[in-house]
Amino acid sequence: MTTFTINERDRFPAQKVEISGRWLFGPGPSNADPRVLAAMSLPPLGHLDPDFLTLMNETQTLLRYAWQTENQMTIPVSGTGSAAMEATLANTVEPGDVVLVAVKGYFGNRLVDMAGRYGADVRKITKPWGEVFNLEELTTAVQTHKPAILAIVQAETSTGVRQPLEGLGELCREHNCLLLVDTVTSLGAVPLFLDQWGIDLAYSCSQKGLGCPPGIAPFTMSPRAVEKMQNRRTIIPNWYLDMSLLSHYWGSDANGTQSARTYHHTAPINMNYALREALYILAAEGIENSWQRHQENAELLWEGLETLGLSCHVEKAFRLPTLTTVKVPDSIDAKAIATKLRIEYNLEIGLGLGELAGKVWRIGLMGYNSHPEKVLLLLGVLQKVLKP
């Protein structure tokens, strides 16, 4: 019999994990609420344990509140926001379906890439990074391309733009098309009425407006979207994100009543604790109060930036309260300043992406970080570094 020997090459003298923390004022993750971190470190339960099934029901109910939807199929996907993004397309796109993507930043392009992988006939309309589409432009595009799905990002994390969504639900219903909206940087922090606005597919993340670490991702689909999925001619070409399978584990709850749940995959138990706690904190505050808090603290930031002689990349009417793109003054090296902030002040801000690389910083005020004293801390540090 052959003997096998232990390879010790990679058994390096590691130590326990030590992280001292950071002020996270970038595009996300933002700092987690300590109550959420405490919930996350509770002992795991089995994924079919009755206590865990109760927590699943509660999470689904609270997610519906956060999104202002009554969609039955509202669940946390067992991955990060991009997994939930992919889930919206994987379940509803069939080869040859026209998917119209309104691109005005990095994440619009990601939707284009993903939709193509599922065989969509992708049509793309674009705007410069920092602008929004108006209803007339989107109406014309829908009339022209007659898509099965119109996809658009509400809160473009790459540009700091808040895309108005009013009227799109009616437009999509008139043209028998599903409305897919990226709410990664808006859920819990920016006004969003999923049902009243007629949104059919949406996804988000845990680490921005909800004040939770990344690793679990809200997902919802309307009855119209479920119907498209159920009428597919082809199998869903993604097992992990297949909502027709996942619905047996997550979908059978109706308004909090427990019924049979069938194993699909082992849920990330502790991430579910964390998300459930974050959603409870949001519900206790009241969604409209959270939206108002984010707006007020963003305005405090914008005033402070102006005082420092800095200007924002996006017109005020369309600025996101969660993510502000700040123009980098001509003589300044954006990256050098970000590095200085991290090293000297233990503080993270984001750099520009794509078209805006080198031109803007991205400053996030999200969830647990959207508080006035933290805005003042950030402004104080910026003043010290930029106007010493």
Place this chain on the structure above:
Amino acid sequence: MTTFTINERDRFPAQKVEISGRWLFGPGPSNADPRVLAAMSLPPLGHLDPDFLTLMNETQTLLRYAWQTENQMTIPVSGTGSAAMEATLANTVEPGDVVLVAVKGYFGNRLVDMAGRYGADVRKITKPWGEVFNLEELTTAVQTHKPAILAIVQAETSTGVRQPLEGLGELCREHNCLLLVDTVTSLGAVPLFLDQWGIDLAYSCSQKGLGCPPGIAPFTMSPRAVEKMQNRRTIIPNWYLDMSLLSHYWGSDANGTQSARTYHHTAPINMNYALREALYILAAEGIENSWQRHQENAELLWEGLETLGLSCHVEKAFRLPTLTTVKVPDSIDAKAIATKLRIEYNLEIGLGLGELAGKVWRIGLMGYNSHPEKVLLLLGVLQKVLKP
């Protein structure tokens, strides 16, 4: 302008998350090491923070030790074990490729399902649940079907069988075929020499042998598997699990040296802390010591079960140390006993799946739970309930 009103239906009077814990002696998750839970609740960092990049390097190095591989492309997938399972197929299967799956339990069938979704010409050989394949049977099957990939489960969580893998690497190389192995219930706990055994693709989970909560999943591919991926004629039809993209975020590290890492998706930061801590604990113990501990505690369990008049479903030579299938005596309702254990003793064991439903219990002793005093606790409870 239309006014939208807050729907309060789902703002139920939730309370904070409270979980008192459970003895998890089922098929997984098993109880997490408290040191891992502590690491997981440290404050999040940004996914491009230099401190996090260092932690990524360390995690990759420690994963290579745990798997006994020098594969460069060894990373934690941002999802649970099934996501990493799907990643092995999504990246390497092209439409029409013959994938031969040796099925002897539930998870073999899952590989069949997944491979089919990626367009594989799936061939299946089967064994009754509780048995293993021998090298002659697998050799004949490879000669007959000439697959591009041979897929087999080392540790079948549904049956408690440990499939011997010696010789398969040579077989697959002779026939120019990749060897894909499910190590979900073996990594860290059952002897496994990835490189010496010539395994090309493997995946695992965090919540079994590693003593970490679920939510992040080890994945590795050999240079041969990377080559097949790089020579694809078709795009990888899964964005989230696309290793050609992920390699820019995870793949550029070489033996612990840091180099540029490019954003793909936001990693589940705190799950990465947890996995890194779990892997450090394993390396500190020494992989061969962990394997021996799991074997010794399993033997203690098997002896105790015999004393109680219970017998195991699997022949001793092929029993997994991590997961034991115990025959349910004729007059006993398997589910009623499991419920009693949960309610009266706060202890979880697993029920049979598929062919073994109602016929066996599944008892797990994994990672942090593989300790003699816990085996004695479990045996004491079983005696009390079965022989009162």
